[in-house]
Amino acid sequence: MSWVLDNLDLIWSLSLDHVRQSVIPIVLGFLIAIPVGWLAWRYTPLRGTVLTTIGLLYTIPSLGLFALLAALFGIPYLSESNLIIALTIYGVAIMTRSVADGLESVDAATRSAAIAVGYGPWRRFWVVDLPLSGPVLLAGLRVTATSTISLATVGILIGVQNLGYLFTNGSQRRIIPEVLAGVVAVVVIALIVDLLLILAGRLAMPWIPRQGQERRERAAMRRLAAEGIA
Amino acid sequence: MNVFVDAFAWIFSPDRLTGSLPLPTAIWQHLAFTFGSVAIAALIAIPAGWAIGHTGRGREIAVALSGAARALPSLGLVVLLVLVFGVVHKTEAAVVSFVLLAIPSILAGAYAGIEAIERTVIDAGKAVGMTPWQVLWKVEVPLGLPLLIGGLRSATLQVVATVTIAAYVGLGGLGFFIIQGIQIRNFPQILGASLLVVALALILDGVFALLQRLVVPRGVTGRAARSRPIPTAQTAVA
Numbered sequence: 001m002s003w004v005l006d007n008l009d010l011i012w013s014l015s016l017d018h019v020r021q022s023v024i025p026i027v028l029g030f031l032i033a034i035p036v037g038w039l040a041w042r043y044t045p046l047r048g049t050v051l052t053t054i055g056l057l058y059t060i061p062s063l064g065l066f067a068l069l070a071a072l073f074g075i076p077y078l079s080e081s082n083l084i085i086a087l088t089i090y091g092v093a094i095m096t097r098s099v100a101d102g103l104e105s106v107d108a109a110t111r112s113a114a115i116a117v118g119y120g121p122w123r124r125f126w127v128v129d130l131p132l133s134g135p136v137l138l139a140g141l142r143v144t145a146t147s148t149i150s151l152a153t154v155g156i157l158i159g160v161q162n163l164g165y166l167f168t169n170g171s172q173r174r175i176i177p178e179v180l181a182g183v184v185a186v187v188v189i190a191l192i193v194d195l196l197l198i199l200a201g202r203l204a205m206p207w208i209p210r211q212g213q214e215r216r217e218r219a220a221m222r223r224l225a226a227e228g229i230a
Numbered sequence: 231m232n233v234f235v236d237a238f239a240w241i242f243s244p245d246r247l248t249g250s251l252p253l254p255t256a257i258w259q260h261l262a263f264t265f266g267s268v269a270i271a272a273l274i275a276i277p278a279g280w281a282i283g284h285t286g287r288g289r290e291i292a293v294a295l296s297g298a299a300r301a302l303p304s305l306g307l308v309v310l311l312v313l314v315f316g317v318v319h320k321t322e323a324a325v326v327s328f329v330l331l332a333i334p335s336i337l338a339g340a341y342a343g344i345e346a347i348e349r350t351v352i353d354a355g356k357a358v359g360m361t362p363w364q365v366l367w368k369v370e371v372p373l374g375l376p377l378l379i380g381g382l383r384s385a386t387l388q389v390v391a392t393v394t395i396a397a398y399v400g401l402g403g404l405g406f407f408i409i410q411g412i413q414i415r416n417f418p419q420i421l422g423a424s425l426l427v428v429a430l431a432l433i434l435d436g437v438f439a440l441l442q443r444l445v446v447p448r449g450v451t452g453r454a455a456r457s458r459p460i461p462t463a464q465t466a467v468a
Contacts, residue, residue: 059431060432061387061394062391063391065428068425068428070421147300151303153303157412158412164305166306167309168309170313171309171312179313186302187301190300190301
């Protein structure tokens with residue numbers, strides 16, 4: 001415990017690095033997944049191919065992916081950009097499925113109604129389809145955020161400073177509180193980001209009855225858990 | 231593409247059969263840790279998941295557990311348990327952490343498999359006079375099998391990835407060459423071992439994908455099976 005109190009500054013600055021390295025991939029993953037997920041949903045022949053490819057990306061162990069990215073795209077192996085790009089790929093992998101599922105969850109009658117009152121495809125997507133996919137997107141985003149934040153710690157193995165430093169440093173110096181502090185800090189950050197996402201969801205989607213939203217979110221979470229995007 | 235040539239040269243070099251850790255031994259260690267840990271996790275999680283699915287009680291626990299497990303950094307867990315158990319028992323410590331990481335996916339798969347069955351099917355089983363045990367073994371378990379295999383698939387991939395990382399604490403496996411390669415700045419070795427880890431994960435994923443198709447009971451129409459999204463390739467990231 002005294003180790004933690006003596007090193008609050010270190011934990012805080014590592015946490016800031018950690019948040020920066022996690023938030024970029026979460027946001028990028030979400031933004032990239034919207035067009036890709038839309039393509040997979042809109043063009044049925046593409047769907048299988050896109051979702052399988054995306055699924056295979058998620059199968060790749062992180063410590064293996066770093067070297068592939070370095071070899072294929074010339075990204076420096078031991079670098080923060082390598083970590084951020086790898087995390088973004090995993091984020092895209094989770095979110096693409098959520099986007100496709102979310103669009104699928106929009107009631108066809110609602111979509112027809114939008115067409116009937118004269119919404120063009122572009123406006124319909126932004127004003128009807130995307131907002132109504134919100135609950136499923138949110139569930140996917142929560143999974144993405146949590147796993148990105150915990151996965152980012154692997155970065156320390158390729159020399160990227162974040163909360164993972166407390167694991168390797170604590171391991172070398174055999175300081176249990178240091179490692180424990182790292183684990184707790186990661187879980188706390190994941191929890192805070194998760195709560196912020198729930199709050200943002202409430203603010204962005206006030207039209208969803210709270211009970212129904214929670215039920216739908218839970219159902220979506222359960223499905224994700226079952227499918228193992230865990 | 232020269233780096234790939236070097237990486238393959240590293241993989242197929244005769245030196246890989248000798249030295250402190252021969253490559254076949256490392257692959258074997260990797261597989262043994264993976265399957266051993268998933269097997270132990272399955273022994274715990276499958277009965278628990280079936281109990282939750284059958285009784286409908288405790289489902290919140292299953293959902294909360296898989297959520298919490300996602301937030302847990304696997305490298306941190308492995309290092310923490312190795313320090314707590316003592317370095318002499320690092321193998322046991324690592325296996326315990328692999329088991330802990332594998333349980334949530336398997337639990338969710340076992341439970342969701344039963345949850346996904348239409349109530350009318352289960353009611354029909356009761357109506358023809360099946361006992362609760364018969365409903366479980368003859369209706370719920372066979373129909374829930376594809377999703378259970380999906381859970382095992384996720385767990386396996388998660389553990390494959392975590393075993394790679396666990397090389398940091400000196401566990402061996404394919405991650406050994408990556409960690410060592412970083413220390414001695416030998417990129418062909420890093421890439422060669424990485425390619426093997428990726429191949430291992432993709433092969434295991436393919437085997438489970440096949441298994442998932444095979445376990446759909448005869449008589450369950452393709453339509454019914456497809457109406458539930460059968461998990462495609464998933465998890466692993468650790």
